[in-house]
Amino acid sequence: MGDAPAAATGSPQALERVTVTANGRGQTRQVQAISRDELQQLAPGASPLEAVSRLPSVNFQSADPFGAYEWSTRITVRGFNQNQLGFTLDDIPLGDMSYANFNGLHISRAISTENIARTLLSPGTGSLATASSSNLGGTLQFYSVDPAAKAGVEADQSFGSFNTRRTFIKAQTGMGRMGGAYISVADQRSNKWKGAGDQSQQQVNLKYVNEIGSDKLSAFVNTSRRREVDYQDL
Numbered sequence: 001m002g003d004a005p006a007a008a009t010g011s012p013q014a015l016e017r018v019t020v021t022a023n024g025r026g027q028t029r030q031v032q033a034i035s036r037d038e039l040q041q042l043a044p045g046a047s048p049l050e051a052v053s054r055l056p057s058v059n060f061q062s063a064d065p066f067g068a069y070e071w072s073t074r075i076t077v078r079g080f081n082q083n084q085l086g087f088t089l090d091d092i093p094l095g096d097m098s099y100a101n102f103n104g105l106h107i108s109r110a111i112s113t114e115n116i117a118r119t120l121l122s123p124g125t126g127s128l129a130t131a132s133s134s135n136l137g138g139t140l141q142f143y144s145v146d147p148a149a150k151a152g153v154e155a156d157q158s159f160g161s162f163n164t165r166r167t168f169i170k171a172q173t174g175m176g177r178m179g180g181a182y183i184s185v186a187d188q189r190s191n192k193w194k195g196a197g198d199q200s201q202q203q204v205n206l207k208y209v210n211e212i213g214s215d216k217l218s219a220f221v222n223t224s225r226r227r228e229v230d231y232q233d234l
Helices: 048-052
Strands: 032-034 058-061 074-077 086-089 116-122 139-144 152-160 164-172 180-191 198-212 215-228
Touching (some): 048 116
Antiparallel strands (some): 058 074, 152 164
């Protein structure tokens, strides 16, 4: 039977420095975000829901590549369908993304994708603070971009197959003592890839922001007109 070595009895030594690194500091784990840069990677005229489909647990389907044909769009989060999800724009309730909904607008009709600043997805049960009556399966919160600090005009013209064409023009006043505003106009048209007929949409967004001390006053106006020829069920 051998003898075990004696334990060291020397005094402990203090380490000079210990560094612990945590990724994602300051972020809530159950909330996933789509930034403005990621939204701008979408094809012009694509539905904002198309960007959300990149997130885990999200499935988005549509009969057209832009997700613009509302009758065919379907979105689920963790198996919950769109009737069980909550949708808001600047914390204002939207509809449940169904074609003939009774409780608000479809996000594609509420705002142009170019004017969205960020999108937040809460895949768990929606917060009680979310202004929605259908957020059992999670919430999607869209936020509009504020006017730019400097005045300017931007324009974008797109063309594609099946006679697809889209024009987007946006004018900024710049921020001044009386606040700032922008107005954008979008006109999108394309033929159906299957069957006769076309899809078209005209949309105008207007936003005004004025910062008064520590308070912020904002107003958002939207108008949208759509004309759709249905795809035959495949």
